[in-house]
Amino acid sequence: xxxxxxxxxxxxxxxxxxxxxxxxxxxxxxxxxxxxxxxxxxxxxxxxxxxxxxxxxxxxxxxxxxxxxxxxxxxxxxxxxxxxxxxxxxxxxxxxxxxxxxxxxxxxxxxxxxxxxxxxxxxxxxxxxxxxxxxxxxxxxxxxxxxxxxxxxxxxxxxxxxxxxxxxxxxxxxxxxxxxxxxxxxxxxxxxxxxxxxxxxxxxxxxxxxxxxxxxxxxxxxxxxxxxxxxxxxxxxxxxxxxxxxxxxxxxxxxxxxxxxxxxxxxxxxxxxxxxxxxxxxxxxxxxxxxxxxxxxxxxxxxxxxxxxx
Amino acid sequence: xxxxxxxxxxxxxxxxxxxxxxxxxxxxxxxxxxxxxxxxxxxxxxxxxxxxxxxxxxxxxxxxxxxxxxxxxxxxxxxxxxxxxxxxxxxxxxxxxxxxxxxxxxxxxxxxxxxxxxxxxxxxxxxxxxxxxxxxxxxxxxxxxxxxxxxxxxxxxxxxxxxxxxxxxxxxxxxxxxxxxxxxxxxxxxxxxxxxxxxxxxxxxxxxxxxxxxxxxxxxxxxxxxxxxxxxxxxxxxxxxxxxxxxxxxxxxxxxxxxxxxxxxxxxxxxxxxxxxxxxxxxxxxxxxxxxxxxxxxxxxxxxxxxxxxxxxxxxxxxxxxxxxxx
Numbered sequence: 001x002x003x004x005x006x007x008x009x010x011x012x013x014x015x016x017x018x019x020x021x022x023x024x025x026x027x028x029x030x031x032x033x034x035x036x037x038x039x040x041x042x043x044x045x046x047x048x049x050x051x052x053x054x055x056x057x058x059x060x061x062x063x064x065x066x067x068x069x070x071x072x073x074x075x076x077x078x079x080x081x082x083x084x085x086x087x088x089x090x091x092x093x094x095x096x097x098x099x100x101x102x103x104x105x106x107x108x109x110x111x112x113x114x115x116x117x118x119x120x121x122x123x124x125x126x127x128x129x130x131x132x133x134x135x136x137x138x139x140x141x142x143x144x145x146x147x148x149x150x151x152x153x154x155x156x157x158x159x160x161x162x163x164x165x166x167x168x169x170x171x172x173x174x175x176x177x178x179x180x181x182x183x184x185x186x187x188x189x190x191x192x193x194x195x196x197x198x199x200x201x202x203x204x205x206x207x208x209x210x211x212x213x214x215x216x217x218x219x220x221x222x223x224x225x226x227x228x229x230x231x232x233x234x235x236x237x238x239x240x241x242x243x244x245x246x247x248x249x250x251x252x253x254x255x256x257x258x259x260x261x262x263x264x265x266x267x268x269x270x271x272x273x274x275x276x277x278x279x280x281x282x283x284x285x286x287x288x289x290x291x292x293x294x295x296x297x298x299x300x301x302x303x304x305x306x307x308x309x310x
Numbered sequence: 311x312x313x314x315x316x317x318x319x320x321x322x323x324x325x326x327x328x329x330x331x332x333x334x335x336x337x338x339x340x341x342x343x344x345x346x347x348x349x350x351x352x353x354x355x356x357x358x359x360x361x362x363x364x365x366x367x368x369x370x371x372x373x374x375x376x377x378x379x380x381x382x383x384x385x386x387x388x389x390x391x392x393x394x395x396x397x398x399x400x401x402x403x404x405x406x407x408x409x410x411x412x413x414x415x416x417x418x419x420x421x422x423x424x425x426x427x428x429x430x431x432x433x434x435x436x437x438x439x440x441x442x443x444x445x446x447x448x449x450x451x452x453x454x455x456x457x458x459x460x461x462x463x464x465x466x467x468x469x470x471x472x473x474x475x476x477x478x479x480x481x482x483x484x485x486x487x488x489x490x491x492x493x494x495x496x497x498x499x500x501x502x503x504x505x506x507x508x509x510x511x512x513x514x515x516x517x518x519x520x521x522x523x524x525x526x527x528x529x530x531x532x533x534x535x536x537x538x539x540x541x542x543x544x545x546x547x548x549x550x551x552x553x554x555x556x557x558x559x560x561x562x563x564x565x566x567x568x569x570x571x572x573x574x575x576x577x578x579x580x581x582x583x584x585x586x587x588x589x590x591x592x593x594x595x596x597x598x599x600x601x602x603x604x605x606x607x608x609x610x611x612x613x614x615x616x617x618x619x620x621x622x623x624x625x626x627x628x629x630x631x632x633x634x635x636x637x
Contacts, residue, residue, distance in 0.1 A: 088574070088631035089565050093550035142630035149627070171518075171540050173550060176565045177576055180518060180540040181629040184526050187498035188626050194499070213491035214479075214519040219499055233491035233519070234481030238545075242481050252486060262489050 049269040063115040063132035071119035078117035085143045097174040108134045112143035116151040122277035127155035129164040138168035141175040145182025152189035161199040166217045170210020183215035199283045225254035225263045330359045373558035378535040379515045383589040387430030387473040393596040395419035404454035413444040414452030416459045427463035430473025447480040450493035453523045469507040472524040479520030494523040501526035507610035512536040531579040532568040539566045
């Protein structure tokens with residue numbers, strides 16, 4: 001074997017090894033951290049809630065995975081799965097909205113950008129909404145608005161805390177003003193939930209921007225964020241264009257918002273469930289799980305310690 | 311205010327009309343020079359001009375309406391307030407941020423004998439004023455000032471009248487640092503809590519969240535040529551078409567006109583404008599607005615606090631279009 005052949009062989013075997021590696025990433029056996037590039041066994045990564053073991057980067061996760069992480073096994077009951085988007089404006093940009101909806105559904109299996117349901121979080125009953133960035137950038141249209149509103153209304157009736165995991169680019173332009181008005185609709189439902197003295201905790205994940213930031217993401221009694229998420233109202237590029245100057249590197253990150261007083265706490269994903277459970281139980285001083293049921297009609301002032309069932 | 315003797319600023323689609331008016335002037339001049347009677351001819355031409363104006367303004371495309379809505383001479387919040395109230399005291403500051411936002415103004419007024427709180431976005435009347443007013447793009451301080459004034463109204467039982475006219479909430483470093491999103495979100499929720507009547511009117515441009523931040527009420531009214539958008543057609547074209555020059559198509563597709571929003575169940579009432587737009591006859595436009603506000607106030611005042619809050623909740627609760635498939 002000549003030296004030349006040896007090199008040729010080496011290149012070839014190297015290539016097959018690379019092929020195999022890519023195949024395994026594609027199979028999902030291994031995952032590559034988009035931040036530090038380190039390959040991790042997917043099983044280990046999943047065990048660590050999809051947070052890179054090497055650099056702590058929070059990989060993007062989606063609706064079902066988030067529910068699995070937060071809700072006790074076997075307690076999840078999803079709500080309003082039967083609500084589907086339509087194309088009310090007959091909207092067409094370079095592609096029709098109807099086609100976009102169909103394609104996104106085929107690709108992701110999702111019907112729209114939010115999952116809602118009831119379940120238990122460390123044994124505590126909660127109403128949970130999880131936005132899914134895969135479905136048109138987690139944008140908020142009529143379906144997101146309706147499902148979240150129904151979830152909050154139900155939580156108000158059943159006296160449950162609400163948690164909404166936000167991940168959204170903002171309002172869904174393809175539904176025009178109907179989308180914008182969902183901001184008000186959800187905020188209205190939150191006002192009633194608040195008036196009933198119930199707890200609402202939004203969890204801000206990467207990215208939370210636009211109309212979602214300007215409504216339910218910022219209306220929490222307590223606002224929790226994942227590390228290094230982008231959170232803001234106007235897009236970074238828009239702000240840069242307005243000012244014609246470079247922005248600070250940490251602009252519109254969870255850390256920036258914490259520093260400026262718009263987020264209560266930044267919680268790494270592996271601690272999220274515990275922290276949420278702790279926050280909720282701190283607001284239920286008189287009893288442990290399962291929460292006893294207070295009928296809607298009971299005026300709040302009668303909820304005194306004497307009422308606590310033994 | 312409401313200065314009408316200045317030379318009108320022409321929009322491109324008004325050009326045929328301007329040509330016709332120039333011709334009338336020419337004929338008149340010629341006739342005077344040659345001392346011939348052309349009054350019949352002039353009457354004909356003027357009738358044609360009126361008809362043409364009517365035709366043009368009845369068939370405006372959404373993109374053209376956007377131009378009318380953004381017309382530099384279009385009456386602004388302070389123009390309307392000063393023209394329709396008997397008394398007016400502007401109040402300043404949100405008591406929080408350390409500034410007074412000039413892009414969102416408000417105060418207490420007396421409208422037909424009745425104290426009310428009025429507030430709205432304020433665009434500038436010229437370039438210098440526009441810079442001071444930040445082109446009507448409010449900052450968090452503006453939304454917080456608005457909320458402070460609305461809370462004040464609620465405490466003293468004064469109805470709230472808001473006037474919407476903004477390209478959008480300000481997108482700047484300072485605005486983000488001070489929590490633009492939080493400021494708007496807070497107003498959205500708290501406006502549902504208020505017990506006094508709230509009437510919101512889009513007098514010009516309703517730009518997205520920046521408009522909605524003072525746009526939650528018992529009634530939403532819009533002038534005929536006003537627009538209300540989820541995102542500016544320019545931004546929408548840049549994002550969805552990847553081409554900002556497609557803004558007219560985006561304006562069409564986004565359904566931003568008063569009639570569109572009425573059809574979608576978002577808008578309660580369309581206020582007609584004089585032919586040629588609000589800026590063609592600001593005083594008449596003011597009368598139209600004032601009459602509509604008083605009529606709606608009368609209806610809303612008859613309701614109890616609880617009824618109004620329920621009505622407001624249901625009004626927004628209904629908005630949205632989706633289907634429910636059988637399980």
